[in-house]
Amino acid sequence: QWEELIGIVRNNGKELMLLLNDTKAIDFASKFNPEMIEIHSVCLNVPRLQRAVIENIDKKAKVVIGIGGCSLDEVKKAVQFFHEREIVLMFGFQNYPTKYENVNLGKIRKIQALYPGKKFGYADHTSWDEDNNELITLLVSANGMDFIEKHVTTDYGKERCDYSAAISIEQLNMLYKKIKLLENLYGDGSMLLNKAEEDYSKYGPMKMAAIAKHDLVKGSKLTMGDVHFCRTSQSTGISQIDLLQVIGNKLVEDVKINQVIDWNHIRER
Incomplete structure (x- = not known):
């Protein structure tokens, strides 16, 4: 048997x-x-x-x-x-x-x-x-x-x-x-974000992004008082953590009120 x-x-x-x-x-x-x-x-x-x-x-x-x-x-x-x-x-x-x-x-x-x-x-x-x-x-x-x-x-x-x-x-x-x-x-246990998580983590549409509180002028230094955080249809590559690293840097172009702060606006120290 x-x-x-x-x-x-x-x-x-x-x-x-x-x-x-x-x-x-x-x-x-x-x-x-x-x-x-x-x-x-x-x-x-x-x-x-x-x-x-x-x-x-x-x-x-x-x-x-x-x-x-x-x-x-x-x-x-x-x-x-x-x-x-x-x-x-x-x-x-x-x-x-x-x-x-x-x-x-x-x-x-x-x-x-x-x-x-x-x-x-x-x-x-x-x-x-x-x-x-x-x-x-x-x-x-x-x-x-x-x-x-x-x-x-x-x-x-x-x-x-x-x-x-x-x-x-x-x-x-x-x-x-x-x-x-x-x-x-x-799942596979990977600690990296998968595609669905990446979509969920976008700054602007999903996570609160740094927005200009007023018109910002090229050459001025970015301060915490220049921005506030909210969700918006605009996307940015600058995370909430990244923003802390660029406070004090000069702007390389004008930023309009309610426009997201992005890397192309910031000059390296």
Whole structure:
């Protein structure tokens, strides 16, 4: 059955991730070159299992470390052991079902701060009949998660293995769309202004610009008393901060009342 399921995954162009809880599972997994393997928190630091992963699983495979219910020292030791591999720290624990008050986003954020170069995931085991099931998943996902794990069933609510945290296929598809939306919201983290922000930050039409309070004469020195700030249809390259740097400079041309002060009006000191 496992080989059949793996074949379905491969035939549909999906990446393969396998949960490996013992050395036999590792031997089996090595035949299929999975893109990702996961070590559950229950066996996170078992020496024989750790060595088997290093010896049998391709170095290109991501190592997902289940850290739910683990101490900081246990997490640290596992990260140190697999330091040469690409690691994903997987939050969440299987106390079926997980109560949302036990998720502890505050703790998750602190652990993320300890490993700024790592990728993160969340194994969600919220109860299948929790009204806020999807909301809880999305809120955790929005906190810098690269991967989300959910149980899925074709018999929603029917008592069977792992049913207590399993969502339906329809719910999974809807969750996928919303997580993609979150990815777009998250952005690339660049601190530079994007095009929309640049348009919003223009001095004059958007941000208050320095305007001549009265007619200013070429050759006179610009003073703070010569200007006031307001929004206008005129644009200027001089920001509110820039103006402080040019106060005291001479004007190289006349400036009419209610005209914005721009760089072409100012002589360098």
